[in-house]
Amino acid sequence: MGYYILTYFCIAVFAATIGRLIYRHLTLPLHVRWEIYPVMHEMAERNVYGGSYMEKSDWWRSPYEPSRLNEFKYMVPEILLIRGLWKENKRLWMASFPFHLGLYLMMATVVLLLCHAFFILWAGTAFAADGIIRMIMNGLIPAAGWLGLTAGIAGGLFMLYKRLADRELRNYSTFADYFNLLFILLFFVFALLTVLSGDPSLNGARHYVLGLLTAGAFDPVYAPGQTIPGAFTIVLASLLIAYIPLTHMSHMFMKYFLYHSVKWDDIPNKRGSSIESAVIMNLKFKPTWKAKHIGADGQKSWRDIASSAPREMK
Amino acid sequence: MKTLLKPSDIADKSDRLCHVAPGELTPLPYPYEDFNQTVLTPLKPEKIGNIEASLDDTVAIGIPKPANQEEEEALVRQFLSGLKKLFEKENNWTFLQPLLLSMEHCAKCHTCSDACPVFEMSGRKEIYRPIFRSEVLRRVYRKYLKPGGKITAKLTGDIDLNWKTIARLAELSYRCTLCRRCAMVCPIGVDNGLINHEIRKLFSQEMGIAPKEIHDKGSVQHLKVGSSTGMNPMAAKDSAEFIQEEMEEITGYKVDIPWDVEGADILLIHNAGEMLAWPENVGAFAIIFQAAGISWTMSSEAAGYDAVNYGLWYDDVQFARVAVKHADIARRLKVKKIVIGECGHAHKALTVIADRLLTDDLNIPRESAMVTLENIVMNGKLKFDPLKNNFPVTLHDPCNVVRAMGIVEPQRRILRKIAPRFREMTPHGVENYCCGGGSGFAIMSGYNFAEWRNLVSSRKKFLQILNAFEDEPQAVPKYVCAPCSNCKGAIRDIINYYHAEERSHLYYGGLVELIVNAFEGMKKPIISFGEKPSWE
Numbered sequence: 078m079g080y081y082i083l084t085y086f087c088i089a090v091f092a093a094t095i096g097r098l099i100y101r102h103l104t105l106p107l108h109v110r111w112e113i114y115p116v117m118h119e120m121a122e123r124n125v126y127g128g129s130y131m132e133k134s135d136w137w138r139s140p141y142e143p144s145r146l147n148e149f150k151y152m153v154p155e156i157l158l159i160r161g162l163w164k165e166n167k168r169l170w171m172a173s174f175p176f177h178l179g180l181y182l183m184m185a186t187v188v189l190l191l192c193h194a195f196f197i198l199w200a201g202t203a204f205a206a207d208g209i210i211r212m213i214m215n216g217l218i219p220a221a222g223w224l225g226l227t228a229g230i231a232g233g234l235f236m237l238y239k240r241l242a243d244r245e246l247r248n249y250s251t252f253a254d255y256f257n258l259l260f261i262l263l264f265f266v267f268a269l270l271t272v273l274s275g276d277p278s279l280n281g282a283r284h285y286v287l288g289l290l291t292a293g294a295f296d297p298v299y300a301p302g303q304t305i306p307g308a309f310t311i312v313l314a315s316l317l318i319a320y321i322p323l324t325h326m327s328h329m330f331m332k333y334f335l336y337h338s339v340k341w342d343d344i345p346n347k348r349g350s351s352i353e354s355a356v357i358m359n360l361k362f363k364p365t366w367k368a369k370h371i372g373a374d375g376q377k378s379w380r381d382i383a384s385s386a387p388r389e390m391k
Numbered sequence: 392m393k394t395l396l397k398p399s400d401i402a403d404k405s406d407r408l409c410h411v412a413p414g415e416l417t418p419l420p421y422p423y424e425d426f427n428q429t430v431l432t433p434l435k436p437e438k439i440g441n442i443e444a445s446l447d448d449t450v451a452i453g454i455p456k457p458a459n460q461e462e463e464e465a466l467v468r469q470f471l472s473g474l475k476k477l478f479e480k481e482n483n484w485t486f487l488q489p490l491l492l493s494m495e496h497c498a499k500c501h502t503c504s505d506a507c508p509v510f511e512m513s514g515r516k517e518i519y520r521p522i523f524r525s526e527v528l529r530r531v532y533r534k535y536l537k538p539g540g541k542i543t544a545k546l547t548g549d550i551d552l553n554w555k556t557i558a559r560l561a562e563l564s565y566r567c568t569l570c571r572r573c574a575m576v577c578p579i580g581v582d583n584g585l586i587n588h589e590i591r592k593l594f595s596q597e598m599g600i601a602p603k604e605i606h607d608k609g610s611v612q613h614l615k616v617g618s619s620t621g622m623n624p625m626a627a628k629d630s631a632e633f634i635q636e637e638m639e640e641i642t643g644y645k646v647d648i649p650w651d652v653e654g655a656d657i658l659l660i661h662n663a664g665e666m667l668a669w670p671e672n673v674g675a676f677a678i679i680f681q682a683a684g685i686s687w688t689m690s691s692e693a694a695g696y697d698a699v700n701y702g703l704w705y706d707d708v709q710f711a712r713v714a715v716k717h718a719d720i721a722r723r724l725k726v727k728k729i730v731i732g733e734c735g736h737a738h739k740a741l742t743v744i745a746d747r748l749l750t751d752d753l754n755i756p757r758e759s760a761m762v763t764l765e766n767i768v769m770n771g772k773l774k775f776d777p778l779k780n781n782f783p784v785t786l787h788d789p790c791n792v793v794r795a796m797g798i799v800e801p802q803r804r805i806l807r808k809i810a811p812r813f814r815e816m817t818p819h820g821v822e823n824y825c826c827g828g829g830s831g832f833a834i835m836s837g838y839n840f841a842e843w844r845n846l847v848s849s850r851k852k853f854l855q856i857l858n859a860f861e862d863e864p865q866a867v868p869k870y871v872c873a874p875c876s877n878c879k880g881a882i883r884d885i886i887n888y889y890h891a892e893e894r895s896h897l898y899y900g901g902l903v904e905l906i907v908n909a910f911e912g913m914k915k916p917i918i919s920f921g922e923k924p925s926w927e
Contacts, residue, residue: 108486108488112795128797340580368599
């Protein structure tokens with residue numbers, strides 16, 4: 078039960094941290110526009126060269142119509158294939174891509190394990206031993222697991238090598254950077270050892286996820302962590318789930334905000350819009366900057382200060 | 392192999408952290424090899440005795456050294472107080488979310504490094520690497536403002552905070568042109584240009600530290616006198632009168648610049664520097680608008696005839712004050728829209744950044760002159776003879792118009808119509824390189840800073856220009872079209888510094904001059920190469 082409690086706890090930390098991060102970003106005041114082109118939700122004819130709706134005469138007369146499809150067409154290969162790095166830094170991509178592929182396939186494996194558990198627990202008949210769904214699951218789970226572990230170890234080792242061998246990368250690398258890489262690598266290695274030591278179909282993982290969903294009630298005979306590698310895998314995977322959102326590796330999901338809330342945020346402010354309401358609220362903030370020319374005293378609002386003259390003029 | 396400087400070395404007690412030795416800068420091709428051993432003229436000891444000059448071979452700000460330990464400590468406290476404010480919504484709602492995201496998610500992959508022209512051209516000097524200054528700020532922030540920071544600093548990167556750290560960081564924030572190529576290539580979306588911008592803001596808004604060219608003589612003078620050039624409204628009108636006469640003399644075209652016309656369709660705002668340094672640009676706009684029958688006006692109210700907004704580079708409050716002035720003038724003139732002349736940073740300032748500052752009737756529609764001009768050139772009303780522009784032309788993309796606004800094609804469609812020998816630089820469009828004069832550098836020339844700009848930050852642009860014309864004989868005059876005042880200033884300076892007019896017959900100018908030059912029926916050309924008119 079101790080393993081389950083650890084995993085529950087780590088999932089809770091993960092959810093709370095992610096929740097806090099997302100909540101913080103959703104509740105931050107609207108910032109000024111700082112987009113950078115190409116903005117991928119532009120219409121196809123402008124998207125190809127990085128143009129914007131501001132290329133049109135009297136653009137404010139037309140409705141703002143971003144193309145979510147164009148955005149999607151860009152983001153899918155960006156997320157799955159790390160396309161930006163491929164374009165700008167191929168040498169690092171050789172290490173980064175397999176590493177990220179390994180992590181994605183681990184996530185896919187977890188999703189498959191959850192589906193497997195759901196089928197067993199709540200769709201018994203549809204998941205008969207000789208049924209097609211079960212056959213597919215039995216193929217996909219080890220395929221995703223094996224491929225993910227192999228790619229993750231190869232990529233992780235290559236990333237570690239690059240960070241150690243490349244003097245420019247090494248120059249900025251701190252203990253935390255090496256620790257993060259080693260932590261993930263250790264998980265990959267122990268998980269691989271687990272499947273290599275007599276569990277090629279990831280049955281232990283299937284049982285563990287079933288146990289997690291039922292607080293160990295599904296199969297009371299099954300005890301998690303029977304082998305040393307298996308025990309390490311459970312502990313490391315759980316801790317990793319809790320740890321990732323606490324570090325810069327949260328870019329995995331915070332990239333959404335980096336792109337949508339900053340890099341591609343080109344929504345114009347039109348009179349009477351929600352953007353205008355947010356700006357009006359922002360202008361009520363009372364800054365306390367100390368430089369003389371600002372003339373802030375904690376009582377005057379941004380609106381007051383913006384419509385005043387700098388102190389040098391008075 | 393030399394040891395690379397680390398971010399923590401910024402606190403080093405040495406007299407100079409970085410020095411560019413002869414031959415370390417990226418080599419220039421024939422006929423400029425004689426510049427390959429050139430380095431910056433050393434700063435005179437008597438000129439820098441009382442200021443902080445320990446970063447590299449130049450000085451942008453010239454911060455006075457603290458007189459004693461007590462003053463030093465007070466400055467460190469001020470710095471930390473300002474740093475804290477960068478992360479407070481009351482003080483920094485303008486950029487809080489972008490800053491937080493860029494501070495927290497860098498993977499230190501160095502993809503940004505190869506995108507930075509300053510870093511590349513300097514011979515990969517570590518202090519100019521885009522993440523160097525960001526990493527300094529991150530470390531200081533984590534160590535001195537985050538709970539438990541002094542302990543976690545041992546794991547996430549340590550740094551000492553002393554006067555050297557602060558003074559060098561202030562100077563270092565003026566070695567980046569804010570071109571944001573680094574941000575464009577970052578796979579995660581981290582923006583080192585933004586972090587640099589925020590460092591500048593901290594120094595200006597909390598400590599009152601900024602280069603005098605962009606604060607005292609820049610935004611303060613703009614608000615006080617009416618223009619960062621020092622021109623008051625009367626002088627601006629006098630200049631325009633002179634421009635009208637000049638235009639008639641040069642081109643034979645009688646032009647009338649309208650002032651303060653209430654209810655005009657367009658309020659045209661130029662960078663007032665054009666009136667003084669490139670009056671033909673202002674004149675060419677007037678000729679085009681008049682010939683096209685546009686209803687337009689200029690404003691003679693203080694700040695209304697100068698589109699610049701230097702606050703964009705270093706101070707949100709100064710930025711907001713100028714933007715509000717511009718919008719308020721347009722509101723009172725009851726114009727339908729503001730058109731921004733050939734000034735890149737003014738484009739971004741008033742169109743994009745001020746968009747989330749101006750509300751209600753101050754939110755007047757704003758348009759780039761590139762777009763207005765395209766409409767005029769393409770609508771068929773005016774007739775052109777492209778052969779009048781039958782000389783090699785290349786286009787410089789101002790970062791603020793192209794990468795920051797996505798206005799890429801209008802100026803190209805114009806050039807394809809009126810300049811038969813137009814060719815692109817490599818790379819161009821949103822992937823362009825900065826002229827080297829971005830973020831205020833074009834107007835900063837204290838100490839030996841202009842020389843640093845010519846040698847380092849503008850070097851990539853110079854190489855790009857030379858490459859664009861490499862298939863042309865040396866004797867053929869070549870035109871670099873730079874539709875931005877600051878870019879023009881930087882390009883003018885590199886042409887002069889490297890004697891490129893003599894050696895490569897390089898000339899530069901704006902877009903409107905090319906348009907007017909191609910007018911069918913125009914008696915005399917507006918563009919001349921040296922003494923020769925462009926048509927010969």
